Amino acid sequence: MHPAFSVIFLTTLIGVGQGLFLALYTGQLYSVIKVLPAQDASSFYGYGSLLALVFLAAGLVASFFHLGHPERAWRSAAKWKTSWLSREVIVLPAFMVTTFIYAMIHISGWNPVLFALSDDFIVDLSLLVGALNTALAFALFICTAMIYACIKFLQEWATPLTVVNYTLLGMASGFALSTAFAAYVESDIIHFYGGWAIILTVFAFITRSAALIRNTKIKYKSNLSTAIGIRHTKITQKAQGSMGGSFNTREYFHGAKPLFFKSIKWVFLVLVFAVPVVLLSGALASNMFVLFALAFIVQYVGLIAERWFFFAQANHPQNLYYQTI
Amino acid sequence: MTQLALVIDLNVCVGCHACVTSCKEWNTSGTAGFMSDYNPYEKDPTGTFFNRVQTFEVGEYPNTQTVHFPKSCLHCEEPPCVPVCPTGASYKREEDGIVLVDYDKCIGCKYCSWACPYGARELDESQKVMKKCTLCVDRIYDEALPEEERKPACVLACPTSARLFGDVNDPDSNVSEQIRDNGGYQLMPEWGTKPANHYLPRRKTNITIHHDELKRVDNPLNKERKLPMPDENDQTLDDISSW
Numbered sequence: 078m079h080p081a082f083s084v085i086f087l088t089t090l091i092g093v094g095q096g097l098f099l100a101l102y103t104g105q106l107y108s109v110i111k112v113l114p115a116q117d118a119s120s121f122y123g124y125g126s127l128l129a130l131v132f133l134a135a136g137l138v139a140s141f142f143h144l145g146h147p148e149r150a151w152r153s154a155a156k157w158k159t160s161w162l163s164r165e166v167i168v169l170p171a172f173m174v175t176t177f178i179y180a181m182i183h184i185s186g187w188n189p190v191l192f193a194l195s196d197d198f199i200v201d202l203s204l205l206v207g208a209l210n211t212a213l214a215f216a217l218f219i220c221t222a223m224i225y226a227c228i229k230f231l232q233e234w235a236t237p238l239t240v241v242n243y244t245l246l247g248m249a250s251g252f253a254l255s256t257a258f259a260a261y262v263e264s265d266i267i268h269f270y271g272g273w274a275i276i277l278t279v280f281a282f283i284t285r286s287a288a289l290i291r292n293t294k295i296k297y298k299s300n301l302s303t304a305i306g307i308r309h310t311k312i313t314q315k316a317q318g319s320m321g322g323s324f325n326t327r328e329y330f331h332g333a334k335p336l337f338f339k340s341i342k343w344v345f346l347v348l349v350f351a352v353p354v355v356l357l358s359g360a361l362a363s364n365m366f367v368l369f370a371l372a373f374i375v376q377y378v379g380l381i382a383e384r385w386f387f388f389a390q391a392n393h394p395q396n397l398y399y400q401t402i
Numbered sequence: 403m404t405q406l407a408l409v410i411d412l413n414v415c416v417g418c419h420a421c422v423t424s425c426k427e428w429n430t431s432g433t434a435g436f437m438s439d440y441n442p443y444e445k446d447p448t449g450t451f452f453n454r455v456q457t458f459e460v461g462e463y464p465n466t467q468t469v470h471f472p473k474s475c476l477h478c479e480e481p482p483c484v485p486v487c488p489t490g491a492s493y494k495r496e497e498d499g500i501v502l503v504d505y506d507k508c509i510g511c512k513y514c515s516w517a518c519p520y521g522a523r524e525l526d527e528s529q530k531v532m533k534k535c536t537l538c539v540d541r542i543y544d545e546a547l548p549e550e551e552r553k554p555a556c557v558l559a560c561p562t563s564a565r566l567f568g569d570v571n572d573p574d575s576n577v578s579e580q581i582r583d584n585g586g587y588q589l590m591p592e593w594g595t596k597p598a599n600h601y602l603p604r605r606k607t608n609i610t611i612h613h614d615e616l617k618r619v620d621n622p623l624n625k626e627r628k629l630p631m632p633d634e635n636d637q638t639l640d641d642i643s644s645w
Contacts, residue, residue, distance in 0.1 A: 145510015145530025395521025
């Protein structure tokens with residue numbers, strides 16, 4: 078497939094936003110059950126969530142560049158019963174609104190206690206809204222990934238690993254950002270976030286590598302014989318039905334040189350996984366904000382390459398009708 | 403339930419592209435708007451087409467067959483492009499099974515084109531909406547046209563009658579008979595899309611001639627040349643008038 082940068086930015090940016098919110102809410106939840114020290118509600122959970130909202134909004138803006146008719150985008154909420162894209166279009170704004178409410182509860186300080194599960198576990202409004210938003214965050218990961226995983230003949234995508242990878246990569250980058258954010262506000266839970274950023278990055282490395290290995294062993298169900306219905310081992314194409322190319326020759330081929338295509342895989346493996354783990358480890362040892370920030374930035378740049386490769390690697394069966402590009 | 407479709411006979415298609423130009427002419431002049439072209443008279447012409455003819459060479463010289471392969475939307479009975487559409491712009495008509503795009507609802511997200519294994523959909527670069535074969539829906543029901551012309555433009559244009567149009571769910575229709583009698587098949591059956599359009603394969607007409615059909619057993623010369631009289635028990639074609 079031809080990687081569209083609008084979709085690359087959409088999926089990576091909202092992944093960071095979701096991951097950052099999940100990190101912040103995990104911090105709040107752990108502070109309630111006294112595992113972690115509580116943070117300042119307004120400056121940490123509040124402004125941290127607004128930072129997540131910035132990433133989500135940037136992703137949403139990027140998505141509009143993908144549309145031929147962005148002014149009709151509202152229509153895309155119609156077919157949520159059948160379309161994962163429609164579901165994403167509903168869940169993303171819902172997640173953004175709830176993230177905003179969560180941020181505002183913390184910033185305004187209006188956070189009434191709702192009920193107590195025990196003497197130590199007191200549920201206030203922010204905790205309840207955050208729980209709802211956590212469900213939305215995971216729902217959004219599923220919706221985004223299922224857009225690709227549900228197309229069964231795009232065999233590189235049609236695997237549960239796609240959902241796992243979108244979730245883990247989003248969470249890894251979000252936790253990396255939360256670590257940098259915690260370092261910026263000089264929080265005392267940097268190590269918690271940094272540790273989990275490394276763990277999530279390692280898990281993501283395992284599952285993304287599993288997907289890469291799986292994709293090298295795909296047996297394609299379609300071939301030129303099934304595509305045109307002629308059983309013969311030697312079929313050569315003489316004409317493609319157009320002289321200067323068509324939508325079919327542009328949309329479904331990445332168009333990159335083979336060497337570039339192959340090198341991107343190694344680029345993203347280094348930038349998404351190896352470098353951030355080294356930088357985060359160094360940063361946790363030295364507590365330098367610059368290193369935390371650099372770890373996130375390098376990982377995000379790597380994720381752009383990762384997503385480019387994700388799209389470029391998918392081999393659409395319609396390409397069988399276009400043997401020479 | 404009616405399922406209108408095309409049956410394309412690869413045995414008689416000569417690859418003349420008359421269906422392509424006729425399709426483009428009819429549909430670019432239609433109410434749904436033109437089908438844009440870019441650089442039509444320059445180096446790299448490109449544009450929107452509903453129907454394209456490709457050519458394949460099967461086998462190795464000297465045992466080759468040239469197969470011209472017209473390709474347009476197959477109007478699948480289980481169209482994978484329809485459920486993925488977030489707006490409902492891509493839909494399949496209940497009454498005749500035609501898969502259509504509502505150009506006023508389409509947001510141009512291209513997701514349906516990703517979900518079509520055949521690459522039958524093309525985004526119009528000018529109108530920024532997804533376009534595809536409509537089976538000339540604005541023509542086949544037009545009562546202003548004489549009845550024999552209420553067929554898709556490509557079908558009418560084909561000089562060799564390689565394109566047939568009809569209801570593939572009606573067992574008595576011409577298209578159903580052709581599919582049954584001449585080995586009609588679907589493209590990429592492995593994805594369960596159940597394409598309504600069928601293709602008829604290349605076929606050779608062979609007759610089998612046995613040896614005794616080449617040698618005339620009751621040849622009158624046998625008698626005229628006064629050849630030895632055949633044995634009484636030998637078989638002849640006119641067994642009834644034995645010697």
